[in-house]
Amino acid sequence: xxxxxxxxxxxxxxxxxxxxxxxxxxxxxxxxxxxxxxxxxxxxxxxxxxxxxxxxxxxxxxxxxxxxxxxxxxxxxxxxxxxxxxxxxxxxxxxxxxxxxxxxxxxxxxxxxxxxxxxxxxxxxxxxxxxxxxxxxxxxxxxxxxxxxxxxxxxxxxxxxxxxxxxxxxxxxxxxxxxxxxxxxxxxxxxxxxxxxxxxxxxxxxxxxxxxxxxxx
Amino acid sequence: xxxxxxxxxxxxxxxxxxxxxxxxxxxxxxxxxxxxxxxxxxxxxxxxxxxxxxxxxxxxxxxxxxxxxxxxxxxxxxxxxxxxxxxxxxxxxxxxxxxxxxxxxxxxxxxxxxxxxxxxxxxxxxxxxxxxxxxxxxxxxxxxxxxxxxxxxxxxxxxxxxxxxxxxxxxxxxxxxxxxxxxxxxxx
Amino acid sequence: xxxxxxxxxxxxxxxxxxxxxxxxxxxxxxxxxxxxxxxxxxxxxxxxxxxxxxxxxxxxxxxxxxxxxxxxxxxxxxxxxxxxxxxxxxxxxxxxxxxxxxxxxxxxxxxxxxxxxxxxxxxxxxxxxxxxxxxxxxxxxxxxxxxxxxxxxxxxxxxxxxxxxxxxxxxxxxxxxxxxxxxxxxxxxxxxxxxxxxxxxxxxxxxxxxxxxxxxxxxxxxxxxxxxxxxxxxxxxxxxxxxxxxxxxxxxxxxxxxxxxxxxxxxxxxxxxxxxxxxxxxxxxxxxxxxxxxxxxxxxxxxxxxxxxxxxxxxxxxxxxxxxxxxxxxxxxxxxxxxxxxxxxxxxxxxxxxxxxxxxxxxxxxxxxxxxxxxxxxxxxxxxxxxxxxxxxxxxxxxxxxxxxxxxxxxxxxxxxxxxxxxxxxxxxxxxxxxxxxxxxxxxxxxxxxxxxxxxxxxxxxxxxxxxx
Ligand SMILES: Nc1ncnc2c1ncn2[C@@H]1O[C@H](COP(=O)(O)OP(=O)(O)OP(=O)(O)O)[C@@H](O)[C@H]1O
Ligand SMILES: Nc1ncnc2c1ncn2[C@@H]1O[C@H](COP(=O)(O)OP(=O)(O)OP(=O)(O)O)[C@@H](O)[C@H]1O
Ligand SMILES: [Mg+2]
Ligand SMILES: [Mg+2]
Numbered sequence: 114x115x116x117x118x119x120x121x122x123x124x125x126x127x128x129x130x131x132x133x134x135x136x137x138x139x140x141x142x143x144x145x146x147x148x149x150x151x152x153x154x155x156x157x158x159x160x161x162x163x164x165x166x167x168x169x170x171x172x173x174x175x176x177x178x179x180x181x182x183x184x185x186x187x188x189x190x191x192x193x194x195x196x197x198x199x200x201x202x203x204x205x206x207x208x209x210x211x212x213x214x215x216x217x218x219x220x221x222x223x224x225x226x227x228x229x230x231x232x233x234x235x236x237x238x239x240x241x242x243x244x245x246x247x248x249x250x251x252x253x254x255x256x257x258x259x260x261x262x263x264x265x266x267x268x269x270x271x272x273x274x275x276x277x278x279x280x281x282x283x284x285x286x287x288x289x290x291x292x293x294x295x296x297x298x299x300x301x302x303x304x305x306x307x308x309x310x311x312x313x314x315x316x317x318x319x320x321x322x323x324x325x326x327x328x329x330x
Numbered sequence: 331x332x333x334x335x336x337x338x339x340x341x342x343x344x345x346x347x348x349x350x351x352x353x354x355x356x357x358x359x360x361x362x363x364x365x366x367x368x369x370x371x372x373x374x375x376x377x378x379x380x381x382x383x384x385x386x387x388x389x390x391x392x393x394x395x396x397x398x399x400x401x402x403x404x405x406x407x408x409x410x411x412x413x414x415x416x417x418x419x420x421x422x423x424x425x426x427x428x429x430x431x432x433x434x435x436x437x438x439x440x441x442x443x444x445x446x447x448x449x450x451x452x453x454x455x456x457x458x459x460x461x462x463x464x465x466x467x468x469x470x471x472x473x474x475x476x477x478x479x480x481x482x483x484x485x486x487x488x489x490x491x492x493x494x495x496x497x498x499x500x501x502x503x504x505x506x507x508x509x510x511x512x513x514x515x516x517x518x
Numbered sequence: 519x520x521x522x523x524x525x526x527x528x529x530x531x532x533x534x535x536x537x538x539x540x541x542x543x544x545x546x547x548x549x550x551x552x553x554x555x556x557x558x559x560x561x562x563x564x565x566x567x568x569x570x571x572x573x574x575x576x577x578x579x580x581x582x583x584x585x586x587x588x589x590x591x592x593x594x595x596x597x598x599x600x601x602x603x604x605x606x607x608x609x610x611x612x613x614x615x616x617x618x619x620x621x622x623x624x625x626x627x628x629x630x631x632x633x634x635x636x637x638x639x640x641x642x643x644x645x646x647x648x649x650x651x652x653x654x655x656x657x658x659x660x661x662x663x664x665x666x667x668x669x670x671x672x673x674x675x676x677x678x679x680x681x682x683x684x685x686x687x688x689x690x691x692x693x694x695x696x697x698x699x700x701x702x703x704x705x706x707x708x709x710x711x712x713x714x715x716x717x718x719x720x721x722x723x724x725x726x727x728x729x730x731x732x733x734x735x736x737x738x739x740x741x742x743x744x745x746x747x748x749x750x751x752x753x754x755x756x757x758x759x760x761x762x763x764x765x766x767x768x769x770x771x772x773x774x775x776x777x778x779x780x781x782x783x784x785x786x787x788x789x790x791x792x793x794x795x796x797x798x799x800x801x802x803x804x805x806x807x808x809x810x811x812x813x814x815x816x817x818x819x820x821x822x823x824x825x826x827x828x829x830x831x832x833x834x835x836x837x838x839x840x841x842x843x844x845x846x847x848x849x850x851x852x853x854x855x856x857x858x859x860x861x862x863x864x865x866x867x868x869x870x871x872x873x874x875x876x877x878x879x880x881x882x883x884x885x886x887x888x889x890x891x892x893x894x895x896x897x898x899x900x901x902x903x904x905x906x907x908x909x910x911x912x913x914x915x916x917x918x919x920x921x922x923x924x925x926x927x928x929x930x931x932x933x934x935x936x937x938x939x940x941x942x943x944x945x946x947x948x949x950x951x952x953x954x955x956x957x958x959x960x961x962x963x964x965x966x967x968x969x970x971x972x973x974x975x976x977x978x979x980x981x982x983x984x985x986x987x
Binding site: 212213231234235238239241242246248249250252253254255256257258259260267271274275278279282283285286287288289290291292293296297298299300301302303 | 626918
């Protein structure tokens with residue numbers, strides 16, 4: 114499915130179930146997501162991770178509401194299942210979409226300005242370096258006799274300076290590779306937006322509406 | 331009004347990723363805190379206590395980049411990154427990213443993107459608290475809590491956002507100001 | 519073939535004193551120009567101005583074959599001039615080599631049908647066809663620079679600017695890149711302007727050296743050029759004093775069954791290795807062979823196989839905070855090490871936690887003078903030139919006086935005088951405080967008298983090298 118439409122679909126559904134209280138639809142969405150994840154051969158370890166963590170938090174939230182609140186059992190079930198819809202729905206999107214595809218699609222189909230699409234992508238690709246940098250900053254400070262905690266201003270100061278430095282370098286490099294913010298570009302790879310995509314999009318939304326409003330529990 | 335340039339967009343994103351990584355590093359703190367509070371039914375407290383840290387990208391981006399929408403975009407991009415990295419809240423991170431971003435943004439909007447001082451940060455902390463709380467009111471069932479407990483959560487959240495998004499952000503921007511890295515961007 | 523002409527260029531950053539003063543210069547079309555000059559003389563500033571990355575100040579003119587850059591459409595600009603940066607890893611937008619090439623060609627509005635041909639040709643020209651589907655972040659610095667060059671080749675830019683492109687590149691890769699550049703000049707008539715401190719390997723290609731000094735560009739005569747280049751003869755790169763360790767030598771680190779891999783790729787095959795105490799050991803090896811990764815394991819910043827002991831104790835069992843004070847790393851990027859805002863604050867921090875009995879205020883002042891850093895107490899660290907930052911970083915780490923100091927490319931981007939000063943400071947401190955120094959360096963010029971042992975990382979193995987006299 115077209116990545117932009119897929120993103121819109123996932124966000125719309127997530128938004129809708131945040132404000133409605135039909136647990137059967139939640140369960141149906143969980144099942145559908147799991148089927149899609151299964152068809153895409155998700156790693157068992159990822160799936161376990163995606164299940165155990167929300168299980169803990171959802172249970173803790175329910176427990177807390179039972180102890181401190183006055184919610185009905187029906188509402189608790191809705192809340193519990195809702196957490197899993199969020200997680201699995203998000204996973205169906207991320208497991209079937211590569212950031213680059215999404216970027217290309219947003220640029221071509223959703224007419225997102227290229228500066229946003231590629232600026233985001235350039236930073237995203239720096240992720241391994243950013244991760245290593247946080248460890249480096251901690252270690253380097255310790256070698257100077259200082260321990261940085263997550264509440265130390267110096268930690269963020271260093272991180273922001275690094276971010277500024279890298280963003281300057283990346284932006285210069287993009288310019289040097291011929292990128293101009295408002296200039297037209299050609300596309301090496303075209304991302305199609307087919308009728309089929311629209312049909313899936315419309316049908317899925319319609320199904321969710323029907324589920325939500327025919328009076329299921 | 332200042333325009334978005336590709337350099338600002340990259341900066342916001344890198345900043346958001348950095349904050350995400352720091353949050354991951356502190357992840358155990360959250361889990362331990364949540365686990366310790368759960369038996370007393372206080373798990374949402376853990377959430378509210380650390381929410382300020384989670385929302386710091388917004389006020390920081392707003393303060394550093396000083397373009398309308400910077401705070402929102404900072405949080406939104408952060409949540410997209412987080413979603414791809416398998417953050418535990420999946421699709422809802424996108425929505426809460428926008429919600430948190432808008433919350434922080436309002437503080438800057440109320441000062442017309444003209445004043446960048448202590449007041450702005452406190453205002454932003456206040457709007458962030460209210461907006462995100464309103465969101466959890468529906469999403470996480472906060473509306474079903476007893477009134478007293480709800481107020482306790484609200485207060486905890488405000489204190490957290492005030493400490494991280496207000497005090498800490500102010501200390502950071504002091505350092506940045508002294509290093510003269512904020513001034514060229516204001517002119518640019 | 520494009521001739522670059524600059525007239526009346528005066529440039530002052532942020533109301534500071536001007537860095538470039540009424541500079542006038544011509545870089546002839548189809549020529550290879552080598553630009554050099556002391557640290558902080560403004561080479562980076564000049565190249566960025568030529569590339570159009572910094573807006574030209576009023577009153578100055580800059581033309582390519584008589585045409586100003588502003589007269590061209592943005593798409594044409596990248597065909598006129600392109601800059602290859604010093605820092606290899608932060609110059610790409612996309613994830614893989616092919617995608618980055620596509621990105622550049624898309625920007626130039628090349629039709630999709632014409633792209634594969636251009637991409638193939640550019641990769642073949644630089645000799646990296648086998649890298650085409652690799653992830654950019656997983657390439658070594660040398661490979662990344664080759665990719666960056668391939669992109670400029672694909673974009674077919676007339677003027678190619680390179681800002682210390684070899685600063686973190688091993689000698690062999692440097693030679694191949696240099697060959698490619700000269701070929702571009704000769705065969706395709708490209709104009710090349712390259713800034714470098716290390717002048718070795720240029721003698722056969724350069725007749726006239728271009729020097730940036732006191733804000734002005736001067737072109738040296740053939741004789742003066744030869745004299746400058748003579749300081750960088752191949753003999754200076756020989757290590758003549760290194761020995762093999764003997765059984766009597768005491769070690770501080772003992773690695774047992776030590777092996778390294780990164781993303782399923784083996785960097786170092788399991789081996790036993792001692793690192794010797796109170797001595798200076800030099801580590802060399804090609805880009806991406808795993809030298810920095812090795813250092814990161816020594817300071818517990820990465821996974822490895824086997825065990826490493828420090829003075830008989832497994833390093834994983836020592837308290838992190840304590841260990842960091844015994845074994846410290848001078849990181850490849852200077853700014854990683856700084857925590858404060860001004861030079862004075864930074865020195866004060868090192869004095870507070872470091873060896874203050876040895877580093878008395880007098881000694882610090884003397885060291886600052888040696889490194890040409892005096893009188894900068896109140897300067898903001900981040901406004902220092904990259905060379906000055908490197909020197910300050912070195913001094914700060916020496917003042918901490920850890921028992922073992924690991925130095926990852928401490929001489930990167932320093933000019934000849936600065937390297938000499940840094941070496942003198944390093945070795946006197948080492949002698950007086952009995953430190954252990956382990957240095958990674960691609961740049962070997964002048965190191966020979968100071969190095970006791972030489973470890974070479976090649977074919978996934980770290981081996982001690984001895985001079986066979
Ligand atoms: N934003 C700035 N504020 C103050 N000074 C600056 C700024 N930018 C550059 N400078 C000064 O301009 C001078 C030239 O810097 P530049 O980076 O061009 O030198 P360089 O010749 O490339 O040095 P190196 O060999 O160390 O790379 C330096 O002395 C630096 O302190
Ligand atoms: N965080 C990372 N993620 C993926 N690959 C990495 C990472 N860090 C290093 N590598 C890869 O591991 C290999 C060894 O890297 P390392 O930096 O140790 O090489 P090096 O010998 O220090 O090279 P150089 O001389 O260029 O500094 C390289 O191929 C590099 O691309
Ligand atoms: Mg420079
Ligand atoms: Mg290295």
